[in-house]
Amino acid sequence: MAGLISALGLDRPGLVSLVGSGGKTSLLWALAAELAAAGQPVAVTTTTHIPPPLARQAAGLWLWGAEIPDPAELRPRLLAPGPLCLAASRQATGKLRGLSPAQIAALLALPGLWLLCEADGAAGRPLKAWDQHEPALTGREAAIVVLVGGSGLGRPLRPEVVHRPQIMAQALDLAPGQPIPPPALAAYLAGPAGPLRNASPNAAKTLVLGQGDQTSPTQRRAFLQAAAQTRRFDRLLWGSPANRRLSPWWE
Numbered sequence: 001m002a003g004l005i006s007a008l009g010l011d012r013p014g015l016v017s018l019v020g021s022g023g024k025t026s027l028l029w030a031l032a033a034e035l036a037a038a039g040q041p042v043a044v045t046t047t048t049h050i051p052p053p054l055a056r057q058a059a060g061l062w063l064w065g066a067e068i069p070d071p072a073e074l075r076p077r078l079l080a081p082g083p084l085c086l087a088a089s090r091q092a093t094g095k096l097r098g099l100s101p102a103q104i105a106a107l108l109a110l111p112g113l114w115l116l117c118e119a120d121g122a123a124g125r126p127l128k129a130w131d132q133h134e135p136a137l138t139g140r141e142a143a144i145v146v147l148v149g150g151s152g153l154g155r156p157l158r159p160e161v162v163h164r165p166q167i168m169a170q171a172l173d174l175a176p177g178q179p180i181p182p183p184a185l186a187a188y189l190a191g192p193a194g195p196l197r198n199a200s201p202n203a204a205k206t207l208v209l210g211q212g213d214q215t216s217p218t219q220r221r222a223f224l225q226a227a228a229q230t231r232r233f234d235r236l237l238w239g240s241p242a243n244r245r246l247s248p249w250w251e
Contacts, residue, residue, distance in 0.1 A: 004031050005038070007246040008206055009235055013040070014142030015108055015115045017047075019135040019195045021122035021163065022149020023210030025050065027241035028118055029057045032083035034244075035114050041078045042114040043107060045086045046098035047136035050118050058085040064099065065089060068106045078113060104138055120195070122163045126152030126211060127180065129168035129188075135195050141203040146195050146233075147241070148207070150215035153182045153223055182223035190230035208246060209238040224249045 008031070010016065016031075018024050028044060035042040036059075044058065052061060059082030066088070078084055087096035088103070099107075107115050120135035122128040126149025137144070155161045156177045162168050169176060171193050172184045188194050189207065196205060207227050209220065224236050228249075239246040 004034050004244055004246060007237055007248070008143070008145060009204060010143060012142065013112050013114045015104070015117060015138065015140050016143045016145065017117045017119040017135070017137055017141045018145045018147065019120045019137075020145075020147035020208075021128040022126045022147050022152065023208070023241035024118060024122065024147045027145070027147065027208070027210070028116055029053070029083075030241060030244045032116055033057070035116075036081065036083050040114050041112055042083045042116065043078060043086050044083050044116045045104070045107075046096065046118040047104070047138065048098050048119065048121055049091065049095040050087075050098075052090070052094065052096055053083075053085045058083050061085045061087070061096075063087055063089055063096075064103060066100070068103055071110065074107075074110060078110065083116075098136070101138055104140065108140060125161060125163040126150070126155075127162045127168070127185070129162060129164040129171060130193065130195055130197075131164060131167060135198065137198045137200075139198070139200050141200055143204040143206065144196070144199050145206045145208060146189060147210050148185070148189065148223075150209050150211040150213075150220065150238070152180065153185070153215045153219040154179050156180070182219050183226035186223050186226035187230060190227065190232035196232060204235075205233050206235040206237060207233040208241065209236075209249075210241050212238040212240060
């Protein structure tokens with residue numbers, strides 16, 4: 001396997017949860033397509049809410065409600081070509097409501113299945129702070145991918161830049177409108193109030209600086225260097241998830 005699969009270090013099936021901002025949904029579906037093209041059974045879901053897939057992204061959409069289908073019904077549908085999107089229901093807003101922990105566990109009991117899960121939202125902002133209930137991790141993740149939008153590095157702390165700006169202001173000790181220092185942001189991502197607070201210690205942890213072409217080399221280097229110094233992430237990548245380009249970072 002090559003491309004995104006290799007860059008993210010994904011070497012075995014299981015639950016892969018994506019959290020953060022700045023390209024999460026693009027990476028979710030690009031990774032699903034790459035796995036399906038490699039002949040791997042893959043399902044896409046959420047533990048929160050996601051927009052329904054485009055026709056070209058998924059082989060089908062299966063809404064479970066509160067039920068867990070019988071394994072005899074599950075296996076053939078998951079082995080069909082192309083990613084299968086799974087959710088509990090469609091909300092009045094049009095978004096899909098995520099699966100329950102019991103439904104996730106039933107999927108993980110199926111050998112060989114890649115289960116890709118969007119585990120929080122960022123309301124389209126390049127940066128995000130996490131409320132107490134976020135991210136919606138299960139504790140069963142084989143891998144966790146944290147995304148950050150490079151277009152937000154160094155920008156003023158404002159609602160159009162940061163999802164939940166009040167939380168980030170408190171965490172980084174910044175006043176509204178102050179520039180967001182890349183090293184401080186990296187420390188927050190790796191710290192006890194960031195996206196890894198509910199993470200299983202056994203999960204592989206990757207940090208992806210998306211929108212990498214929308215930030216300066218100086219800002220990028222400052223952010224990734226600080227992230228490396230935290231030693232919380234097994235891999236540091238940067239690039240463009242939307243264009244399926246991710247590169248490893250090193251000093």
